[in-house]
Amino acid sequence: MLMNVTQLFDSVAIEAMVSSDEPAADFADALLDAEVDDNHIRLAVQVKSRAPYPGEISRLEPLRNRLATVGVPLLVAPLISESTGRALTEAQWSWADTQGNADVRTRGIRISRRVPSRPVRKPRRSFPSGSGSWSIIRSLISDGDVGGETELAERAGVSQPRVSQVLSALSAAGLVERHGRSTWTVDRPALLDSLWNNYADTRRFTSWFYSLDPPQQTCERIVATGESLHSDTVISGDVAADRLVPWRVPTHTTVYTGDHRLSAHLDLTPAQGPDDANVELIVPADASVLRVRHEGDPTLAHPTQVFLDLQRLGGTDRPEAAEKIREWLLTR
Template sequence: MTDTKTTAVTDAVLDAEVDDIRIRFAVEIKSRPPYPGETPRLEPVRDRLATVGVPLLVAPLITESTGRALTEAQWSWADTHGNADVRARGIRISCRVPSRSVRRTRRGMPRGSGSWSIIRSLISDGVVEGEAELAERAGVSQPRVSQVLSALSAAGLVERQGRSTWTVDRSALLDSFSNHYADTRGFTSWFYSLDSPHQTCERIMAAGESLQADTVISGDVAADRLVPWRVPTHTTVYTGDHRLAAHLELTPAQGPDDANVELIVPADNSVLRIRREDDPALAHPMQVILDLQRLGGADRHEAAERVREWLLAR
């Protein structure tokens, strides 16, 4: 029988038996999966659960990056899609469901550049005052806006308040988009520069302006301009013009491991279409978060969380 003290510490207790080995798991249930950068903040929770049993975190879809961060932080974990990494004395369960199986269960998260443009705008605005206005801003048709809003409503991410007014659960929509967004970087050119990332961005943006090429800054430099916290070490710029790479006086690199500059022609046009409104040289904060998570490292994950907090506080 589980005592009152145990139930106060855990959301649930799971007793497992494999052959002659008995293991008790102390379960923490989350309504959303944590960001990789949030795992250090879960350390007190993990230590509290460890007084009862092996800490086991359960949440909706846990991405590969989040799963790795949880495992490195000495969590066992499982999600509602069948993915898991459970480690205890005499027990090791590791499972990653094929992505196509997960994709079939992603109700309410429309895909495609037009849909992503709408979703980026919704994350920024929080309220829709007319579908026609949202369609114009996102660069899509009004019927497409209606389809996306209906799908997001069915998923509980937006709620209709009137004939043409919708309210957005910005935090939940941001998390869902972050978990489900495909890597659509398209074509990437890598370079190395001895200049600071800020100086390198200025050179690339100037070259883009001379070519009348659509360019936008993301990653380290954009995060530093939004929420200064860590010194940028990497340059990430998106462009709509393949010619720009040839006009940069930068040292070509063999690949990402030898580079500190990446120039990306995105397959997803929403990266260039939806930007930070008061500084169009910067990518939408959601893209900045995605790139920080992609580039990796504990400090970048923390920076991503700070950008997230800044975005949701606006």
């Protein structure tokens, strides 16, 4: 990660290098020396395997104070979302991540940069599509490296030949890399971005309703009704995001079902369309939505679907909520 940080300084014509001195005490992972206008600036680096959650930042103050005794406190992590970056800056941290995002503030230096987390790309012709392929891709994003094609086929609920075809296509697209006979490493961030850029809206049928009840309560009622009718259901959108990474208050209910007749059994007020509704009941054309779910709670959609639905629903703060889900998923 330190290599990414030195490259960040190089990109703005600041010479920086890891100090040959031993890190002060045991609380600095490294010391980084920078030269700006003949002034020597030392940064005390703390490397994290993941970005801190908002509730954790205040607990980092003692560490920041200790680092400040030897240099400018600089927190480095694989991915720091926009909201987490703002919170770190407010807590007087300088920070940088391996994606090229940074906010470094000290004497003679002011670097503030936010690069697009998902650059718009033209769809890859080689990117696999279809329910079977998406089942495999969802499993790859959440589970990471592949220890065997048969094991992946079992997790995704598809055939082993289909796994081989998808892995070959993803390898050609540079999203997975083969090591040995049956071991693959996965570029999880790039694969999630590619899924988002290539995933089609596969809603086969949607029923819209309006409810005065809280979305969480509405979801529970729909799921309970589905269970009583032996109808497959799974929660996505706002409510699923709130259960996975509580950040924004849910305002919308999104539930997928395998049976369109479920809507007739719900005590909900029908709406004319999405503009008048806060509840959507969707029969998906993509079977992977119901097949591949969140491992810890089978009533929730797979996190990749929650991410996709937040992007689809849009609004003022859902894209940032989607970034929270993305960060949570990729740092697990």
